[in-house]
Amino acid sequence: MHKSENFYYVEALVSRLLIDDGDFPHIQDEYYRMQAGIVGEEKLQRTLADYHFKEDAKVLYNFECINDKGFSHQIDALILTTRFLLIVEVKQISGTLFYKPAFHEFSRQTEEGILENFPNPFDQAFRHQLFLSNWLENWGIQLPVLFIVVNANIRTKLDQSLNNSPIIHLSGMPQFLEELYKKYEMVNVDLNDLANKLSALSCRLPPRRKVKVGIHRLRNGVLCEKCHFQHVMRYNRGLWVCLQCGEKSKDAIFLALHQYRILISNRITNRELRAFVGIECKAVASKLLNRLQLEQFGSGRGVYYLIPENISGQIR
Numbered sequence: 169m170h171k172s173e174n175f176y177y178v179e180a181l182v183s184r185l186l187i188d189d190g191d192f193p194h195i196q197d198e199y200y201r202m203q204a205g206i207v208g209e210e211k212l213q214r215t216l217a218d219y220h221f222k223e224d225a226k227v228l229y230n231f232e233c234i235n236d237k238g239f240s241h242q243i244d245a246l247i248l249t250t251r252f253l254l255i256v257e258v259k260q261i262s263g264t265l266f267y268k269p270a271f272h273e274f275s276r277q278t279e280e281g282i283l284e285n286f287p288n289p290f291d292q293a294f295r296h297q298l299f300l301s302n303w304l305e306n307w308g309i310q311l312p313v314l315f316i317v318v319n320a321n322i323r324t325k326l327d328q329s330l331n332n333s334p335i336i337h338l339s340g341m342p343q344f345l346e347e348l349y350k351k352y353e354m355v356n357v358d359l360n361d362l363a364n365k366l367s368a369l370s371c372r373l374p375p376r377r378k379v380k381v382g383i384h385r386l387r388n389g390v391l392c393e394k395c396h397f398q399h400v401m402r403y404n405r406g407l408w409v410c411l412q413c414g415e416k417s418k419d420a421i422f423l424a425l426h427q428y429r430i431l432i433s434n435r436i437t438n439r440e441l442r443a444f445v446g447i448e449c450k451a452v453a454s455k456l457l458n459r460l461q462l463e464q465f466g467s468g469r470g471v472y473y474l475i476p477e478n479i480s481g482q483i484r
């Protein structure tokens with residue numbers, strides 16, 4: 169799964185912020201929302217993996233880029249076929265969804281009866297459509313750019329007011345694609361070339377909204393991912409052990425350093441490492457730093473280590 173930088177940032181925050189921190193509740197809400205989004209995207213991946221595309225096709229998940237005006241685009245999935253390019257927005261909103269087309273107002277009613285407005289997914293997707301249509305025209309590619317909003321939560325009810333809107337339940341995706349195949353003619357297009365052009369356009373977007381957190385607002389320790397970061401792991405003979413669930417890991421430290429890098433700094437000293445992961449002995453920390461093969465800078469008391477960006481690549 170291709171997760172966004174924003175997800176890693178919010179995940180790091182929610183697993184590290186002290187529970188009584190003032191920012192904790194809304195960060196936790198945001199984290200749950202993002203997790204639901206990821207579940208939705210995984211369901212879409214399974215549905216598309218099961219679908220038999222007629223001709224050549226490619227799917228790019230979580231396509232992110234910045235346009236020439238400096239604004240960002242985040243698209244859940246781009247389906248590239250030889251007949252059309254389909255933008256897929258995945259929604260995982262519970263309750264009943266309503267739409268007032270004349271006002272572009274998109275809302276949902278929770279099971280408790282609370283009515284609230286949501287960002288309009290059709291307008292979001294339309295904006296992506298305009299953007300990509302422009303690029304395809306620039307590249308001389310005559311592929312129609314289309315979009316669909318896919319609801320991945322089977323319990324969600326779509327109100328009649330959405331009748332004429334491009335939104336379907338995920339289970340309808342295969343039929344929707346079949347209809348597009350019937351409707352559109354094959355175009356002379358090199359999908360590898362198109363995928364390369366789109367990749368060149370894409371970039372990793374930075375976290376949306378950074379909360380300034382000092383180390384004093386964070387929980388220390390190597391935290392157990394299996395226990396949803398609730399428990400601190402102990403270091404014992406080269407292994408990190410969770411006393412709660414029994415998980416033993418050599419690599420749990422990578423995730424801790426990854427979170428340190430995201431939230432605090434990409435530099436860490438021996439002393440900072442000891443304080444953060446909870447090792448008292450300086451020699452043990454030195455040995456650990458050696459094993460982690462972090463690049464070392466400075467000299468004497470000014471020695472620090474650089475936590476590389478791809479340290480997360482070692483964990484997932």
Ligand SMILES: [Zn+2]
Nearest residue numbers: 392395410413
């Ligand atoms: Zn555990």
